[in-house]
Amino acid sequence: MYLFNQGVNYESYRMLGAHKMQSSDGENGYLFAVWAPNAKSVSVVCDGNGWDRNLGRMHKHNASGIWERFLPGITEGQNYKFSIETHRGDLLMKADPFAFYSEVRPANASVTTDLSYTWKDQTWMDARIHTPLYDKPVNIYEMHFGSFKTRDDGSFYSYTEMIDILIPYLKKMGYTHVELMPICEYPFDGSWGYQVTGYYSANSRYGKPTELKALIDALHQNGIGVIMDWVPAHFPRDAYGLAQFDGTALFEHPDSRRGEHKEWGTLVFDWTKTEIFSFLISNALFWLGEYHMDGLRVDAVSSMLYLDYNRRDGEWLPNRYGGKENLEAIDFLQKLNTAVFERFPNVMMIAEESTAWGGVTKPVHEGGLGFNFKWNMGWMHDVLDYMQCDPLFRKGNHNKLTFPMMYAFAENYILALSHDEVVHGKRSLIDKMWGTYEEKFAELKLLYSFMYAHPGKKLLFMGGEFGQFVEWRFAGQLDWMLDQYESHAKLHKFCANLNHFYRSHPCLFEIERETGDWKGFRWLNAEDRDNSVLSFIRSNADETEKIAVILNFTPVERVKYKVGVPEYGEYEVVLNTNAKSYGGDGKGTRRVKARTKPLNGYPYSIELTLPPLTAYYLHLTKLPVPAAKKNTARGKKTSSTNSNK
Structure with missing residues (x-):
């Protein structure tokens, strides 16, 4: 508990939450623990005690602000919440911030569960320890689990069912990794998972935690890495979630000038609290350790680095030196990456960072943020702008293709054509391309060829590989029927061949680490x-x-x-x-x-x-260079005099 308060308990999920155990007198049940330092009282209410807060009153460890209670007879699969009495006398019903599983939305209770699973991916995990990815091929398929493919009635496939659907497809297409958009628990489908209410809870829409583990295990056994989108920048205001958790701004900063993103309607973690460090760094290590994730793509890093991010004058507070850098959030990111790489060498810590902040992928001991990869947003914006331009005017925009090489080795980059580029009226990738129907296909193949030959690892959002014309829709599956049409089918084949070509030619990936030289x-x-x-x-x-x-x-x-x-x-x-x-x-x-x-x-x-x-x-x-041809002209003599003439 002391280490949790100090911000250095990076396995706090083993202490807080709901854990199956046996009491000293041999009774089986669950031990519940929650951090709520400003609560007047806290009770566990659950299926096992009839949701009666008087039967689940918890004991407070005053020094730490952690409440605890063992309930005998509680079994796996029971719903529970924490009933929190505030000092104002209000009663709040809160889901467990450390819950490992949750009810399927719209229900929102936490669920007791056992994460035990026997892994079979030891060969993959052993190899990962000894395999840095800087000089290896990395081409990532970014996907939203619920809209990749659905059943005929529109319902979701489970994690288990997806084993036989997703893995053969990824192998056929030649991807090295799959990146899953946030699969933590979230309430609103339209947030795509980027407004998290259950940071430790595998998304219940698609099955149980052990089923997600089975999918990751199978992916590893088939040579495919798994990256997870992770969202430490902000969280939603839902009443059962982290907001005003114990009647006070516990997880969020109390001042709205630092504690909320008005544009997103979300709250921002209070980086001045050391307990937030323990909560979130533990969460990163939880997914990398408990679920064998091969990397985390950290969302919205720019919003964490700058105090004035999406804020006008007067809407933000400067740091202690009068600047706009969020010093506490920077400290968090550095400690996060240090903790990750101490425990999990060669995983991918990927920053979605869209500004000119220097040293994102430099080690912490050199003053960097400590990530090992960063999305190259500049390349993406410049190249997509160019490809939408009429060829008559492309010569005036030629630098949009060449300028990204000026900084191509400043960081360890991933070239990303992500979901963000095919939503909100931006149009699909193929629809962005200039020209007629036929020319759009030619242009998209040209774009992908440029992308795969350009220094940097690769990422493509689902649907782009076969030229889906409509924007991505989270509420329905991809337009797989387009493969019935020749142009789409041949584009699909091209993307598969390009992936396999890339993976089999080291000249396209071996020399692109942040080195400052252009050897490759x-x-x-x-x-x-x-x-x-x-x-x-x-x-x-x-x-x-x-x-x-x-x-x-x-x-x-x-x-x-x-x-x-x-x-x-x-x-x-x-x-x-x-x-x-x-x-x-x-x-x-x-x-x-x-x-x-x-x-x-x-x-x-x-x-x-x-x-x-x-x-x-x-x-x-x-080939051998041919010898220079000699002058064999005959009958002519050249004197120095003639030569001068």
Whole structure:
């Protein structure tokens, strides 16, 4: 309890909440404990005592503010809440902040449960300890569990049922990881899980905690990592949740200028309370340890870093130095990441951070926040803006493709085309693309080819892989029937092949860690804005594999297009987005040998035909450089005099 109050009990879920145990005199039951320091009295009310607060009165440990009570005879699967009497005399019915399971909404009681499970993923877990992901392929499929696929009647598949649906699909498509949008308990479907009421409770819409463990276990056994969206930035105001938990602003900051996000209608954790550190860091370690998660994507980090985030003048309080940095939240993030990596080496701690804050993925001991990956929001905004632009005007926006390389190695980035980009009137990815129906498919393949060749790990939200035209809707499944149409089916095939190609070619992922050097990336021509063509080379660590990438961002065929290259050899097109199998017409170059004609500062050059809106990946096979040809002209003598003439 002392460590909890000090903010360093990072396994507080073993103490607080509801735990099955046996009393000293041999009675079986559950021990209940809750932090409510400002309550006048607290009782456990549950199925086992008829919801009578007089039968479940708890004892307070005054020094810690923690209330405790063992109830014999309580069994697994019983509903319970804490009945909290405030000092004003009000009675609050609160769900357990540490509950491991909850009733299915709209009901909201906590449920006693046993998390015991026998894991079978030891091979995966052992390998993870010794496998940093910086130089490994990472392509993440982001999904919302309830709207990926549903039964014919619209009801959800369970965690267990999804084993036979999701895993074969992810393996066929070639994804290394799946990222689950928040699967903690939440009340309102429309929040997509980003307004959490049960931080320790696996979402009851889809089954029991052990069923979620079975899904993660099966994913690991099939070589697929699992990342979970995690939301420590804010929580909802629901009366049964954390808000005004003991009649006071216990979890939230008491001053609205720091304690709420008006735009989101949510409350902000009070980072000045050390108990909040214990509560949330324990929660992160709980999901990584108890559920074998391979990483946490931390939502809305920017809102935690800045005191003036989405606030106008007069609506925020500066820090003790008069600045806008949230010093206590920064301290939390640094302690969070330190605690995670001490216990779980090589998991992914991913920051969704959209500002120019420096050092997000630098270690804490170097002054950074301590994450090991960050979403590259700048790349996403620039590239999507470019792809929506009419090709007539793309040459004036050419820097939107090239500028992200100026900071590509400043952090360990993930290039994310996430759910946020296909909602709220932003349109689906394919609908954002410029052009006719056919051209939109060509452009989307071009975008994905650029994304997978660009430094940074990859993330794509579900539906983008087969070109869903409507925006994502949380209340219904993806439009899987689109696979009946040729263009969508061929795009789907292309995305699967691109994933597998990426995973099998180290030059596309080995050198992209935050290092400040460009060893794995080299521009061939970044300046051809007039033709809107971009070209570069990716190399692996020992430079034994090189792939040249050439992208034509206009609906114009480029005949005899010349590109300078640093090495002599044969360049074979190993990926062509214009291939017939991907919905193109099959035209274009297949293989070309370099010529000993310098171009753009390189000693050699190649000449190709670039079909409209097409990406090429070309594999280099080195060849001996031909000897220079001698002048064999006869019958002519050249004197120094003639030479001078």
